[in-house]
Amino acid sequence: MANKVKFERDNVVRVASQLFWQKGFHATSTRDLQEAVNMRPxxxxxxxxxxxxxxxESLKDYTVQMKTQIEGFLSSADTVLGGLRAFVENVVIKTKDCSPSAICMLVKANSEFAEKDSNLYELSLDLTAQFEAYLTQLFTQAINKGELSNTLxxxxxxxxxxxxxxxxxxxFNRPNVEQFAEPMINQMFMLIKKL
Amino acid sequence: MANKVKFERDNVVRVASQLFWQKGFHATSTRDLQEAVNMRPxxxxxxxxxxxxxxxESLKDYTVQMKTQIEGFLSSADTVLGGLRAFVENVVIKTKDCSPSAICMLVKANSEFAEKDSNLYELSLDLTAQFEAYLTQLFTQAINKGELSNTLxxxxxxxxxxxxxxxxxxxFNRPNVEQFAEPMINQMFMLIKKL
DNA sequence: TTTTAACTTGAACAGTCGCTCAAAATCAAA
DNA sequence: TTTGATTTTGAGCGACTGTTCAAGTTAAAA
Incomplete structure (x- = not known):
């Protein structure tokens, strides 16, 4: 009883997400978006x-993608910490050049939206809190499996x-620091285990 | 032989700096600035x-102010690490509520400017590199004074x-985390000493 | 085949943007 | 007091912003 939508919503959100992640909310114009997703206003x-x-929707999708990515690395790793490490290496090293920004889109959002009662600021807080809760689950597993002490x-x-x-x-959101990535990730996970 | 400027340039830059730090470059309009510094376009x-x-000029001034602040804490501290710690505590805890943002303006700048060859992106890189060089001097002193091992x-x-x-x-750019500030700063400096 | 509700299109609106510049105001030097 | 270089003013320019909506297109249902 009608026409059907001609775009794939998920795909549009993903493309918009990349643009917003790269340029930020304020510097991305609706005309930039129109061109990127090939839709009229x-x-x-x-x-x-x-x-x-x-x-x-773009920011929500970003966090879903990030969790999905972690799940992927966890499922093909022996330990929780191994999975997390593969994820960190993937983000900081392997996908550095094809990523819209080295900086997490959630962090960028949290940094960009100054008004403390704006929708987008509160959204960034909610999603960040959710992500921290998700990480907490993972570290609970790591402790239970004996990968980590329970001093923390x-x-x-x-x-x-x-x-x-x-x-x-x-x-690592700058050029010519690639050589320090691996040692600094080593250091990070060494510290986690020694805490 | 002429009229004289009626504004104090340093003061204008400082006020503009606060506004840019809070709202970011793109979200700060020239009219916002005109009102804040009380000058016509x-x-x-x-x-x-x-x-x-x-x-x-605002970003440059910000980094000068930050170095000046560190110098102040260093001059009234027994050790380099003590001075740095006082600085960190001041930024993360004491001036948290009167600061335009919890996040360093340099980091915000580096996050906001995506185009890798834009003036402002390169400026943020330069100033960040200068700051790292300044920190390196301080840690050189700390090592020479025996405050730190030279394993790093x-x-x-x-x-x-x-x-x-x-x-x-x-x-700490979010509400309700004040209680974790002191322990996390403790942890940070404990880690530095143990490295 | 006709109907009709849903979707797409893109010109255009009102508002804001960064910025300009002729005119007015200012004040040290003559 | 007059001169003249310098600074300040603010109306307003053209470009761009997010958004709207009447007209056109589409396809399932009748």
Whole structure:
């Protein structure tokens, strides 16, 4: 009883996500987006409501993708820490050149949205908290499997991981530091185990 | 033989710097700036050339201020590490609520400017490299004074410090984490000494 | 084949952007 | 007091912003 949508919603969100991740919310114009996803303004606005609506879906999709990626590395690793390490290496080293930015899109979002009561700032907080909770689950497993001591609680390990990972990604968002990546990741995981 | 400028350039740059730090470059309009520094567009443009020119001076001033702050803490501390620790505590805990952002303005800049050959991106790289060089000097002193072992080189300590500090500041750019600040700073400096 | 609800299109709107420049104001030197 | 180089002012320019919506297109249902 009608026409059908001609675009694949998931694919549109993924493309928009890449652009937003690269340029940030404010520096990405709706015309940039129109070109990237090959849709006219009316279609975008009927599907996503607003630029903010599309960004919102993009950021949510980004975190889903990140978790999916971690799951992938975990399933083909012997240990939780091994899986996390493969994930970190993949992000910091292997996909560095094909990624829109070395910096996590969530961190970029949290950095960009200054108004503390704006929708997008609160969204970035929610998703970050969810990700910390997810990491906490993983570190709970790692402790239970005896990969880590329990001198720190799981959530403390999760916090430590986030600080290290965010710090590393920020550091590697510049040229000519590739040579330091592997030793610094070594250091990071050595520290986690020694904590 | 002429009129004299009616504004104090240093003060204008400092005010602009706070606004840019809080909102970022793209989300700060020239009208925001005009109101904040109480100058009309013509005056701003004859003094700084462009919005980018003013941002440029603001970011440079920010790094000077940061170094000045560190110097202050160093001069009233017994050790280099003690001075750095006082600086970190001041940034992460004491000035958290009166600061435009928990995140370092240099890191925000590096995150915001995606185009790798833009003036502002390269400026953020230069200033970051200068800051790393400055930290390297400090850690050289710390090693020479016997505060640290020389299992790591000074520049490796500097890199480690930057990763930790950036990671911490990113983590604390959110509400309800004040209670974790002191223990995490303790952990950071404990790790530096144990490396 | 006709109908009709859903989707797509793109010109265009109102608002904001960074920025300019002629005119007014200022003040040291003559 | 007059001169004249310098600074300040603010209306306003053209470009661009996010968004709307009437008109056109599509395809399932009648």
């Amino acid at each position: 009316g279609s975008i606005y009927s599907a996503f409501g607003s630029k903010e609506g599309l960004y919102c 609680t799981a959530v403390e390990y999760a916090r430590f991981f986030q600080v290290q990972f965010t710090g590393l990604r920020g550091y | 013509g005056s701003i443009y004859s003094a700084f050339g462009s919005k980018e020119g003013l941002y440029c 080189t000074a520049v490796e300590y500097a890199r480690f410090f930057q990763v930790q500090f950036t990671g911490l500041r990113g983590y």
